[in-house]
Amino acid sequence: MAKVKVATVWLEGCAGCHMSFLDIDEAIIELAKVVEFSRSPITDIKEFVPVDVGIVEGSVGNTEEEEVLKELRAHCKILMAWGDCACFGGVCAMRSSFDKEDALRRGYIETESTHKGKIPRPPGVPALLDQVKPANHIVKVDCYVPGCPPEPKAILYALNELLAGRIPVLPSDMMRFD
Amino acid sequence: MKEITLTINGNQVKGKEGDTVLDICQANGIDLPTLCHYKGLNDVGACRLCVVEIERERRPVPACTYPARDGLVIHTHNEKLEKYRRLVLELLFTERNHLCAQCVASGDCELQNLAYKYQMDNARYPYSWPALPVDSVNDYLVIDHNRCILCGRCIRTCDEIVGVHTLDFGYRGWKDMVVADLNQPLGQSSCISCGACFQVCPTGAIFSKNSAYKGRPEECKKVNSVCPVCGVGCQIEALVKDNRLVRIDSPDLTDKRGILCHKGRFAPLYRKHERIDTALVKNGRGKLESRPLSEAIDIVAKRLAELKSRYGNNSIAGIASSQASNESLKAFKEFITGTIGSKLIDTLDGDIYRATAQGINIYQEKAGLDTETLLEEILKADCILVVGANPLESHPVAGSYIARAARQNKAKLIVIDPAQNAFSYHTALWLKPKEGKESLALSTLTKAVIDKGAKKDSAQVKKITASLKDINVKQGSEQAGIGADDLLEAAEMLSKAKYSVIIYGEGILQHKNPGLITSLLNLATIASSQGAGKPRIISLKPKGNSRGAWDMGIAHTSQSIMKNLTGNNVKALYILLSDDYVNASQLPNLGKGLEFVVVQSSYLSSAMSKANVVLPSPIWAEVGEKYSTLDGVAKSTSRLIKPSDDIKADPEILREISKHMKK
Numbered sequence: 001m002a003k004v005k006v007a008t009v010w011l012e013g014c015a016g017c018h019m020s021f022l023d024i025d026e027a028i029i030e031l032a033k034v035v036e037f038s039r040s041p042i043t044d045i046k047e048f049v050p051v052d053v054g055i056v057e058g059s060v061g062n063t064e065e066e067e068v069l070k071e072l073r074a075h076c077k078i079l080m081a082w083g084d085c086a087c088f089g090g091v092c093a094m095r096s097s098f099d100k101e102d103a104l105r106r107g108y109i110e111t112e113s114t115h116k117g118k119i120p121r122p123p124g125v126p127a128l129l130d131q132v133k134p135a136n137h138i139v140k141v142d143c144y145v146p147g148c149p150p151e152p153k154a155i156l157y158a159l160n161e162l163l164a165g166r167i168p169v170l171p172s173d174m175m176r177f178d
Numbered sequence: 179m180k181e182i183t184l185t186i187n188g189n190q191v192k193g194k195e196g197d198t199v200l201d202i203c204q205a206n207g208i209d210l211p212t213l214c215h216y217k218g219l220n221d222v223g224a225c226r227l228c229v230v231e232i233e234r235e236r237r238p239v240p241a242c243t244y245p246a247r248d249g250l251v252i253h254t255h256n257e258k259l260e261k262y263r264r265l266v267l268e269l270l271f272t273e274r275n276h277l278c279a280q281c282v283a284s285g286d287c288e289l290q291n292l293a294y295k296y297q298m299d300n301a302r303y304p305y306s307w308p309a310l311p312v313d314s315v316n317d318y319l320v321i322d323h324n325r326c327i328l329c330g331r332c333i334r335t336c337d338e339i340v341g342v343h344t345l346d347f348g349y350r351g352w353k354d355m356v357v358a359d360l361n362q363p364l365g366q367s368s369c370i371s372c373g374a375c376f377q378v379c380p381t382g383a384i385f386s387k388n389s390a391y392k393g394r395p396e397e398c399k400k401v402n403s404v405c406p407v408c409g410v411g412c413q414i415e416a417l418v419k420d421n422r423l424v425r426i427d428s429p430d431l432t433d434k435r436g437i438l439c440h441k442g443r444f445a446p447l448y449r450k451h452e453r454i455d456t457a458l459v460k461n462g463r464g465k466l467e468s469r470p471l472s473e474a475i476d477i478v479a480k481r482l483a484e485l486k487s488r489y490g491n492n493s494i495a496g497i498a499s500s501q502a503s504n505e506s507l508k509a510f511k512e513f514i515t516g517t518i519g520s521k522l523i524d525t526l527d528g529d530i531y532r533a534t535a536q537g538i539n540i541y542q543e544k545a546g547l548d549t550e551t552l553l554e555e556i557l558k559a560d561c562i563l564v565v566g567a568n569p570l571e572s573h574p575v576a577g578s579y580i581a582r583a584a585r586q587n588k589a590k591l592i593v594i595d596p597a598q599n600a601f602s603y604h605t606a607l608w609l610k611p612k613e614g615k616e617s618l619a620l621s622t623l624t625k626a627v628i629d630k631g632a633k634k635d636s637a638q639v640k641k642i643t644a645s646l647k648d649i650n651v652k653q654g655s656e657q658a659g660i661g662a663d664d665l666l667e668a669a670e671m672l673s674k675a676k677y678s679v680i681i682y683g684e685g686i687l688q689h690k691n692p693g694l695i696t697s698l699l700n701l702a703t704i705a706s707s708q709g710a711g712k713p714r715i716i717s718l719k720p721k722g723n724s725r726g727a728w729d730m731g732i733a734h735t736s737q738s739i740m741k742n743l744t745g746n747n748v749k750a751l752y753i754l755l756s757d758d759y760v761n762a763s764q765l766p767n768l769g770k771g772l773e774f775v776v777v778q779s780s781y782l783s784s785a786m787s788k789a790n791v792v793l794p795s796p797i798w799a800e801v802g803e804k805y806s807t808l809d810g811v812a813k814s815t816s817r818l819i820k821p822s823d824d825i826k827a828d829p830e831i832l833r834e835i836s837k838h839m840k841k
């Protein structure tokens with residue numbers, strides 16, 4: 001049987017969800033027998049190829065992240081969101097109640113340790129969106145594994161459900177928002 | 179109450195008239211999700227999670243506000259209702275900031291628990307991200323409006339249970355938010371920092387500064403105890419982790435003595451004064467230095483035995499703080515009057531006790547605090563007289579009872595106090611007699627109530643009437659500095675009352691004047707002669723265990739030893755402070771003849787400067803002991819945390835010294 005093709009992206013987040021995935025310990029050996037990773041921070045492959053499952057960690061806070069997420073959606077059959085950032089906005093969304101220019105000024109100029117700071121605006125740096133959004137506010141998302149980060153066992157549960165041909169919904173006792 | 183029968187989910191269930199649909203569901207084990215509902219509060223139907231379908235109703239209705247009727251057919255769980263409930267949760271999560279990873283309440287949040295239960299793994303609606311303020315001006319509490327779901331529990335608790343009604347909704351519709359008074363910062367409002375709002379908040383919108391991130395409830399040990407701080411004797415449930423107090427709650431806010439105030443709920447989480455954790459002995463250069471406890475006990479025993487044999491038993495005096503527990507006080511009494519055999523024993527509030535006892539003695543043949551009533555009587559009152567007391571500050575839970583009676587029973591609240599009083603807006607009438615004229619004001623008021631027509635059949639009333647026959651109401655009120663109209667209005671309120679209660683405190687007690695106490699008892703007798711029962715009067719005593727110390731007879735009724743201390747007869751003084759923070763200015767003047775002073779205390783203070791030996795005391799949370807409430811109920815505390823190794827319970831140290839002295 002051909003391996004299930006998976007691509008993962010790491011948007012506005014801390015990589016904790018990917019770390020939590022690697023924390024599934026020895027289960028990763030069995031998984032590697034049936035799953036093949038293409039683009040992912042784990043493989044360091046940058047190109048998108050068509051895959052069965054796309055996985056997104058992180059929220060969407062700038063134009064590049066929006067583009068990457070749309071591209072992932074276009075290349076995958078099923079899209080899964082990992083972690084509170086991708087599911088709800090998470091820690092990154094703390095800036096959403098402020099004006100983005102105020103947030104930049106606070107970060108680059110007004111921080112207590114900053115001397116003569118200035119907001120970097122070189123060409124090519126993606127622009128911030130007005131608000132940080134969860135993945136399903138940009139593209140259609142098929143399933144979710146919330147948690148900050150999700151428990152390894154929740155990630156494994158969701159992957160196994162997908163491998164069994166079912167769309168996973170975490171049972172209440174695996175649900176976590178922190 | 180009439181019994182009614184309803185059909186819920188196809189089953190016949192019974193309830194009684196007056197129940198809500200939610201009451202009946204809960205009584206029958208039907209689990210409906212709720213957020214704005216809280217036991218003991220009036221329901222308002224704010225959160226819409228308990229929606230149920232009732233046949234013949236056009237749309238789902240909240241079970242918490244729907245009165246149950248005979249014959250209703252109700253469906254509580256079906257696909258449509260569960261869909262609605264999840265929708266409500268998603269709307270709540272997207273309205274403000276409910277990102278749990280940044281919240282103090284995560285892991286102890288009712289909103290979060292419901293989202294888990296409903297497997298809410300995403301939110302479909304756009305977030306509104308209002309930029310709402312965070313109010314951290316209060317000493318103990320923070321209100322983060324971004325976490326608020328506007329359930330109104332805090333508002334209803336503040337009003338219905340605490341009676342203060344600081345919190346309410348401000349603004350309208352989209353801009354609706356919880357505000358204190360007219361949108362003041364909480365720390366500058368009429369808030370009494372009782373923390374009940376924090377206890378009932380289902381999310382992290384109201385949290386305690388010194389509980390945040392110290393441990394989740396499931397990581398903590400729960401210990402039930404009683405707060406001995408002010409003498410009201412409120413029930414507490416302490417959360418303890420790693421021998422540290424994480425949080426103190428009320429086990430049941432609606433229960434008897436279940437409200438709590440900042441002194442019981444928050445103050446124990448802070449370390450305000452430096453603790454004494456080893457014995458201290460004055461060295462050759464006159465400085466206190468840390469010594470092993472056994473050595474210090476030895477020195478105390480030796481010196482006391484020496485002075486006792488040289489100058490006699492009554493050369494040694496003992497003074498205790500009435501904050502000490504019954505066990506400590508009993509051991510202290512045994513030590514001073516037994517081991518040492520001295521008659522010179524007193525409490526720091528002994529003079530207040532003597533004045534009270536003498537005042538009662540003038541009023542009736544035998545002196546005794548059984549003339550006083552229970553605090554709960556306040557809740558039944560239709561007229562409350564607060565004299566020389568500021569209960570919302572000194573005994574806040576008693577203050578809550580008064581505020582509740584005034585708000586909920588429309589009890590008339592009359593304050594007689596020349597000083598400022600926190601009851602400003604609950605008060606129907608505020609009489610401000612001139613300093614020193616309180617007794618005259620009370621007697622004149624009593625006379626005015628008699629003139630309104632008191633029942634003069636009892637001997638006591640006749641006696642009081644006769645004693646006041648020379649008082650002219652108009653002249654008396656003028657001399658006392660109160661307008662005659664105000665005084666007559668107060669008399670009118672008291673004479674019309676069916677159930678009046680009089681509360682007095684510090685402002686009266688500080689005068690140490692027996693006459694004032696008699697005047698108050700007279701007034702209570704006259705005021706209650708109209709309505710039902712015996713006179714109802716309560717004194718808010720100075721210390722947490724004043725009643726225990728007084729009942730135990732630590733303070734003699736006849737003589738004050740405070741005055742004797744300055745004479746040359748007293749050579750040694752043993753001061754037991756326990757966990758009362760007392761500084762030098764609060765101690766009586768110590769005579770020059772004193773050769774040896776022992777202070778047993780939990781906290782370091784200027785009082786130690788007079789000591790030759792300082793012995794450590796545990797604080798109340800470190801021992802399980804008995805205290806008497808100000809209205810005379812004995813209550814037991816539990817040990818919440820362990821003291822450090824060198825700290826022994828007061829009775830243990832006293833018995834140890836005793837043993838050494840007898841050797």
